[in-house]
Amino acid sequence: MRGRRFIYLGLCAGVAMALWTSGGCSAVSPDQLAPGADGGGGGATSATTAETGAGGSPTSTSSGDDFGNGGAPVEEPDEPDRDGDGFTVEEGDCNDDDTNVNPGALEVAITEPDDTGLVPEPADEDCDGEIDNVPPTCDRNIAPADFDAIHGAQAVDLCAKASPGDGRWGVLSAEYVRGDGSIADPTPAVGVLDSFGPNVHPQGGARMLVLSTGRARIAHWPGACNTSSCTNYGPGEAPPGFPQDNPDCPPSSEINDDIGLELVIRTPTNATGYEFAFKFYTFEYPEFICDHFNDQFLALATPAPPGSLNGNLSFDSLGNPVSVNIGFFDVCEGCDLGPDELEGTGFGLWDDAGATSWLRTQAPVKGGEELKLRFMIFDTGDEALDSTAIVDGFKWVANGGTVAVGTTPVEDPQ
Secondary structure, eight states, X not given: OOOOOOOOOOOOOOOOOOEEOOOOOOSSOSSOOOOOOOOSOOOOTTOBOOSSOOOOOOOOOOOOSOEETTTEEOOOOOOOOTTOSSOOTTTTOSOTTOTTOSTTSOOOOOOSOOTTSSOOOOOOTTOSSOSSOOOOOOXXXXXXXXXXXXXXXXXXXXXXXXXXXXXXXXXXXXXXXOTTSOBOOOOTTEEEESOSSTTOOOXXXXXXXXXXXXXXXXXXXXXXOOSSOOOSSOEEOOOTTOSOOOTTSOOOSOEEEEEEEEEEEEOOTTOOEEEEEEEEEETTTTTTTTSSOOOEEEEEEESOOTTOBTTBOOBOTTOOBBSTTOTTEEESTTSTTOSGGGTTTSXXXXXXXXXXXXXXXXXXXXXXXXXXXXXXXXXXXXXXXXXXXXEEEEEEEOSSOOEEOEEEEOSSOO
């Protein structure tokens, strides 16, 4: 049992910025439903995710079987890739003079004027023969207790699947993992929920991914913890460089009940960045502010972009990782946003607790390359007093602008 410890408040909020130039739910029971078809939603200024892509593999030009000139083989010249985007006309590039248009690009519906004050003419960026056909999201028919990592990707609104040889963007692989990268056994540490209490709703599509060091369930649901401390996995091994140090409040080096969703994604050729929304809840608040019991949520990117901290993308202006010590901690009794977003979640029901508001992290990418992205949470110091993170609303940024690593509050959450 932990004793009460000194309460330290007064953390600052802000955004750390650094530039990088880049060139299925049927009603059966509330806890177990069969995955099914997609539905609803989609569309945004930087384009939301797509259902499974156009498919197919680029084909390379090969020489024929003609023999002439004394039987010597005649080689046909390779089809040129004039714009250097990795696709030729023969491979489906419908505009070989524009690097932002090819089968590996993201369809973007642009509705805002450009620097000239005019809205650009619609284009078929992904060369599928249709213009501005931004597909819907795909997470409507996923069960709350589903432990299929591909469905976890869909829950955060990453829907397109890619194959190793096709050149198109999308998820190449998805796994639930422990902190050391080993495969995680199915437990209630993962949930795919359509709400988190009556006041917290998806920021994209119909479901959200919930990761917990206790139970990723609503209070009193089947499988819920219904207390402040439950355990799933026990001791774990953190990724190198973590738990992330806070110089003023150094955490314990021991972690427990670690769980993460790890995705390998081929990025759209016209993407310069991406963003996602998240919320963090913990029973560590307020007793263990600035103590070594600093449960943490990480968003780890490989390759690590400039401006990240050991590849971690989500932190406040002082470099504080997402924990009870982050400056964005403003959902609680007496906090700026009050306790409404704790209602019905279990946090604040079995003990005092707190949470962040909805936050949004952005990070840069290089188009057409592979990105490994891991969303992870773990208890720090012991297995007691659980924490939960919600992740949702993944979007690509493909408007031609430069993207910097940074985290800010969502101004008008859904």
